[in-house]
Amino acid sequence: MKQWIATFWLANVALLATLLPAEMALAQSGPYPNRQVSLVVGFPAGGPTDIAARILAKHMTAATGQSFVVENRPGATGTIAATQMKRAAPDGYTLLVNSIGTYVTAPHLIKGLTFDPRTDLDYISLVYEAPNVLVTGPVRPERTVAQVIELLKKNPGKISFASSGNGASDHLSAELFFQQTGTEGLHVPYKGGAPAMNDALGGQVDFFMTNINVELPHIRAGKLFPIAITAAERSPALPNVPTFAELGIQGMEVAGWHALTGPKGLPADVKKKLYELAVGAMKDPATVKTLTDLGIKIVANTPEEFTAFQLREYDRWKKLIETRGIKAD
Numbered sequence: 001m002k003q004w005i006a007t008f009w010l011a012n013v014a015l016l017a018t019l020l021p022a023e024m025a026l027a028q029s030g031p032y033p034n035r036q037v038s039l040v041v042g043f044p045a046g047g048p049t050d051i052a053a054r055i056l057a058k059h060m061t062a063a064t065g066q067s068f069v070v071e072n073r074p075g076a077t078g079t080i081a082a083t084q085m086k087r088a089a090p091d092g093y094t095l096l097v098n099s100i101g102t103y104v105t106a107p108h109l110i111k112g113l114t115f116d117p118r119t120d121l122d123y124i125s126l127v128y129e130a131p132n133v134l135v136t137g138p139v140r141p142e143r144t145v146a147q148v149i150e151l152l153k154k155n156p157g158k159i160s161f162a163s164s165g166n167g168a169s170d171h172l173s174a175e176l177f178f179q180q181t182g183t184e185g186l187h188v189p190y191k192g193g194a195p196a197m198n199d200a201l202g203g204q205v206d207f208f209m210t211n212i213n214v215e216l217p218h219i220r221a222g223k224l225f226p227i228a229i230t231a232a233e234r235s236p237a238l239p240n241v242p243t244f245a246e247l248g249i250q251g252m253e254v255a256g257w258h259a260l261t262g263p264k265g266l267p268a269d270v271k272k273k274l275y276e277l278a279v280g281a282m283k284d285p286a287t288v289k290t291l292t293d294l295g296i297k298i299v300a301n302t303p304e305e306f307t308a309f310q311l312r313e314y315d316r317w318k319k320l321i322e323t324r325g326i327k328a329d
Contacts, residue, residue, distance in 0.1 A: 044074045052128065056278060108322070124271060129299055230252050
């Protein structure tokens with residue numbers, strides 16, 4: 001009897017040993033997501049890209065019951081984080097939230113990149129964008145684009161335009177402005193947006209053209225004076241500020257945009273689920289109000305729309321960078 005019980009017990013243990021891996025595999029291959037998801041951000045905490053990631057993480061966690069965790073891995077215009085995506089498994093558990101620089105400008109500015117944003121990433125959704133506003137500080141008297149152009153033509157290469165760094169969207173906006181108006185200013189690159197803003201506020205540089213959400217508190221406080229916006233239409237946050245197109249300067253639509261992507265080869269159902277989660281996060285009424293008040297435009301486009309947009313932007317900025325001879329250092 002004892003021998004029979006021992007044999008029966010051993011047989012059941014053996015059966016369990018064969019069934020457990022199958023059950024574990026079934027659990028792991030259940031509806032996505034069924035474990036923690038990492039949202040890797042190529043910039044420090046507190047910046048606009050990080051804010052986008054944290055909005056997504058909060059709403060995706062609430063919607064799925066699984067943790068979406070933000071991991072900041074800054075450096076090299078977000079390309080360190082993007083390179084990590086190339087090595088990540090395309091299963092939807094390691095994703096990237098990055099900005100325009102990583103996806104369309106860095107490849108034309110940084111030599112030796114080991115990833116190609118056109119072939120190494122799956123595009124899920126461009127979540128939101130922030131147009132740039134041409135502003136001046138308390139020293140310069142110019143308040144219109146016509147006055148700025150006149151000043152530049154009288155002082156070619158001498159009127160300073162701040163930027164957060166070579167190749168950043170504020171730098172590219174200024175270079176595009178020079179190109180479209182046949183003028184030439186003096187580009188002054190800083191190591192980040194904060195020192196550039198400090199000098200713009202103090203009048204150490206003449207003009208600055210960066211994201212509306214960064215400038216808006218200073219504009220509302222009367223410390224910066226808005227001149228024109230790089231959007232297709234006026235912003236509800238600054239309804240009295242004209243677009244460049246209104247003033248006869250075409251091709252000046254520029255925005256700092258932030259997006260969700262993943263490693264190339266995401267399963268179709270996972271990609272669809274992530275897109276739906278991203279749209280849900282961006283369409284949440286509280287999110288809409290917060291971002292709209294900051295002058296940020298919610299996009300939340302489809303993977304197909306985002307993929308086509310990325311290719312257009314890639315070619316557009318490549319042409320400007322080459323034409324203007326822009327360097328990363």
